[in-house]
Amino acid sequence: xxxxxxxxxxxxxxxxxxxxxxxxxxxxxxxxxxxxxxxxxxxxxxxxxxxxxxxxxxxxxxxxxxxxxxxxxxxxxxxxxxxxxxxxxxxxxxxxxxxxxxxxxxxxxxxxxxxxxxxxxxxxxxxxxxxxxxxxxxxxxxxxxxxxxxxxxxxxxxxxxxxxxxxxxxxxxxxxxxxxxxxxxxxxxxxxxxxxxxxxxxxxxxxxxxxxxxxxxxxxxxxxxxxxxxxxxxxxxxxxxxxxxxxxxxxxxxxxxxxxxxxxxxxxxxxxxxxxxxxxxxxxxxxxxxxxxxxxxxxxxxxxxxxxxxxxxxxxxxxxxxxxxxxxxxxxxxxxxxxxxxxxxxxxxxxxxxxxxxxxxxxxxxxxxxxxxxxxxxxxxxxxxxxx
Amino acid sequence: xxxxxxxxxxxxxxxxxxxxxxxxxxxxxxxxxxxxxxxxxxxxxxxxxxxxxxxxxxxxxxxxxxxxxxxxxxxxxxxxxxxxxxxxxxxxxxxxxxxxxxxxxxxxxxxxxxxxxxxxxxxxxxxxxxxxxxxxxxxxxxxxxxxxxxxxxxxxxxxxxxxxxxxxxxxxxxxxxxxxxxxxxxxxxxxxxxxxxxxxxxxxxxxxxxxxxxxxxxxxxxxxxxxxxxxxxxxxxxxxxxxxxxxxxxxxxxxxxxxxx
Ligand SMILES: Cc1cc2nc3c(=O)[nH]c(=O)nc-3n(C[C@H](O)[C@H](O)[C@H](O)COP(=O)(O)OP(=O)(O)OC[C@H]3O[C@@H](n4cnc5c(N)ncnc54)[C@H](O)[C@@H]3O)c2cc1C
Ligand SMILES: Cc1cc2nc3c(=O)[nH]c(=O)nc-3n(C[C@H](O)[C@H](O)[C@H](O)COP(=O)(O)OP(=O)(O)OC[C@H]3O[C@@H](n4cnc5c(N)ncnc54)[C@H](O)[C@@H]3O)c2cc1C
Numbered sequence: 001x002x003x004x005x006x007x008x009x010x011x012x013x014x015x016x017x018x019x020x021x022x023x024x025x026x027x028x029x030x031x032x033x034x035x036x037x038x039x040x041x042x043x044x045x046x047x048x049x050x051x052x053x054x055x056x057x058x059x060x061x062x063x064x065x066x067x068x069x070x071x072x073x074x075x076x077x078x079x080x081x082x083x084x085x086x087x088x089x090x091x092x093x094x095x096x097x098x099x100x101x102x103x104x105x106x107x108x109x110x111x112x113x114x115x116x117x118x119x120x121x122x123x124x125x126x127x128x129x130x131x132x133x134x135x136x137x138x139x140x141x142x143x144x145x146x147x148x149x150x151x152x153x154x155x156x157x158x159x160x161x162x163x164x165x166x167x168x169x170x171x172x173x174x175x176x177x178x179x180x181x182x183x184x185x186x187x188x189x190x191x192x193x194x195x196x197x198x199x200x201x202x203x204x205x206x207x208x209x210x211x212x213x214x215x216x217x218x219x220x221x222x223x224x225x226x227x228x229x230x231x232x233x234x235x236x237x238x239x240x241x242x243x244x245x246x247x248x249x250x251x252x253x254x255x256x257x258x259x260x261x262x263x264x265x266x267x268x269x270x271x272x273x274x275x276x277x278x279x280x281x282x283x284x285x286x287x288x289x290x291x292x293x294x295x296x297x298x299x300x301x302x303x304x305x306x307x308x309x310x311x312x313x314x315x316x317x318x319x320x321x322x323x324x325x326x327x328x329x330x331x332x333x334x335x336x337x338x339x340x341x342x343x344x345x346x347x348x349x350x351x352x353x354x355x356x357x358x359x360x361x362x363x364x365x366x367x368x369x370x371x372x373x374x375x376x377x378x379x380x381x382x383x384x385x386x387x388x
Numbered sequence: 389x390x391x392x393x394x395x396x397x398x399x400x401x402x403x404x405x406x407x408x409x410x411x412x413x414x415x416x417x418x419x420x421x422x423x424x425x426x427x428x429x430x431x432x433x434x435x436x437x438x439x440x441x442x443x444x445x446x447x448x449x450x451x452x453x454x455x456x457x458x459x460x461x462x463x464x465x466x467x468x469x470x471x472x473x474x475x476x477x478x479x480x481x482x483x484x485x486x487x488x489x490x491x492x493x494x495x496x497x498x499x500x501x502x503x504x505x506x507x508x509x510x511x512x513x514x515x516x517x518x519x520x521x522x523x524x525x526x527x528x529x530x531x532x533x534x535x536x537x538x539x540x541x542x543x544x545x546x547x548x549x550x551x552x553x554x555x556x557x558x559x560x561x562x563x564x565x566x567x568x569x570x571x572x573x574x575x576x577x578x579x580x581x582x583x584x585x586x587x588x589x590x591x592x593x594x595x596x597x598x599x600x601x602x603x604x605x606x607x608x609x610x611x612x613x614x615x616x617x618x619x620x621x622x623x624x625x626x627x628x629x630x631x632x633x634x635x636x637x638x639x640x641x642x643x644x645x646x647x648x649x
Contacts, residue, residue: 009586010579010582010583010586013462013463013466013577013582014579014582017576017577017582020576021576046576049575049576050575050576050577050578051578051579051580051581054580055579059580064578064579064580064583065579065580065583066579066580066583070579
């Protein structure tokens, strides 16, 4: 067998379980949270109980003993119904907990991972700043080591940080300049800042176009002091570390985007069958059928891209290019599918109470977060050997 | 000593699927996907909670059904049950409540038990009588239709909510309880549970293993026979009441006529 096209029994069981949860628990309630721009604590608690936040981590740290592929399966099924809860899981695991798992000391892992894996505590990762996003090497936030006190002193601002201001947020890992090379280039390190640390202020929620039931905040640090031991990973290696985290995260976003694209197909298919115009279901028109065929083609192809990148990752093979391809393709087709789904729904598609309206609003950010489409193209071109 | 709990779980055709009868008027199981009866998920959940509260307990899930019924056992195992028993035999095709309860009783005795937990009814046959039949056959007390249940000091206690009153009931072990859909939502299996379920033992038994005569079960051994099966008639158009001052009265008359009030 040159390649296995089917999920193994356990992964399929996971997929079916998450799909059932999304249908029975999330779908009936999420519209209300979204409308009120409220964080869905009860749903997140349930997701924690199911072990979703521990999916890719070993059992010794409170995880489920699965892998990144398992996480992506869950993300796709969640996003098929709703993206806010999916991004809460994605950011909590792949941005919040993963850096601790990948780069933390044994002590740091034992301290933080069990709570992060249970979903009782959420983690966040603060890279983006008001003046730098794509160019994350341009970080202005600084962390100075006060050797006498054995503390880092952090100053700066972070923008658009997911999961950073909920009642259950316990940890934000931030990137900061901790020194300079001899030729003056900044050395960036990652430092863990527990919520509630004096000097660390979480501003009020942004008013967003989409992802309205997820938590996004601006963070500011003013002489914020944390123990020297809160350095995550090697000093000055923060840049390389977050590149690895972002490479993985792209696969997760691709899975999430695939879910949204498939959710658009699900909703539109049902609508095309039931909505009548000119005396017959709108789905009897070839123009609508072709739209749906194209939407299904995109969702299907998109699934293949993330599954390919994720298999490479879990098999320890290089996956940088495949991850960028998956993220770029999936996010762009998610936007296309959301636009077409709204079109098929006509005026109802423009009404917030319809899931496709939520999907339309949630799709655009997928082309921006965790590396814009332009950044993905830059990465792919670089992998092709093009420079300059 | 370990508390031995046996949960009877049924594998049923998905109620959201398009269910049909086969030519012999038995359920056409090939036509729709099957799953663990949702009502029996409550039984598994209560058994898990009882086991978690006990010092030492072991849960066996039991099903009588075709090969695919293993899926129902697998789901219960991934929720956290310890082992499973699957009774499968071609001669079981068409078995009614009498036969089903006979096979279940023999298999429960085979597994060994202190407490038997069942759902309130299956979502396909919906007879709701298997629990009572089972307790009779096992010669143990039955406390049925509980919305709350606990075990301590060699007793099972629980609450049964009726239309007019809530009763506190108890029985000494060994006993059988059936639980309702008000007993608390069932947990979703975790990935760890799903992975662990793969390694849990599933004992496969047939009628001869249980010393049951094939003539006592199946269509031939059934005490009931399905004479005829017809699809539910399509819903007829509703009655439209136009309110011209008498709307309220007409509504009330309609409801009274159809015994809704
Ligand atoms: C809801 C939400 C949640 C987020 N969550 C997080 C989080 O948890 N953690 C975090 O760190 N960040 C988070 N972000 C930030 C997100 O990752 C950034 O917005 C994104 O990386 C883009 O950065 P920017 O906004 O600064 O855009 P810029 O980098 O300023 O880019 C602006 C435009 O210029 C283009 N561009 C930039 N450079 C080039 C170039 N060289 N060639 C061609 N085009 C270029 C970009 O592609 C883009 O179209 C979040 C953002 C949002 C909206
Ligand atoms: C019209 C009709 C046609 C039928 N055709 C077929 C057929 O073709 N093939 C067939 O196999 N059955 C068929 N049955 C169902 C068969 O009669 C039932 O499996 C059996 O009698 C149990 O009855 P119930 O499902 O109504 O149980 P209930 O009394 O409603 O079930 C109560 C509880 O008993 C336990 N339980 C019941 N059945 C099982 C089981 N099999 N394994 C483990 N636990 C169980 C569960 O805990 C359940 O919650 C048919 C039933 C009807 C009404």
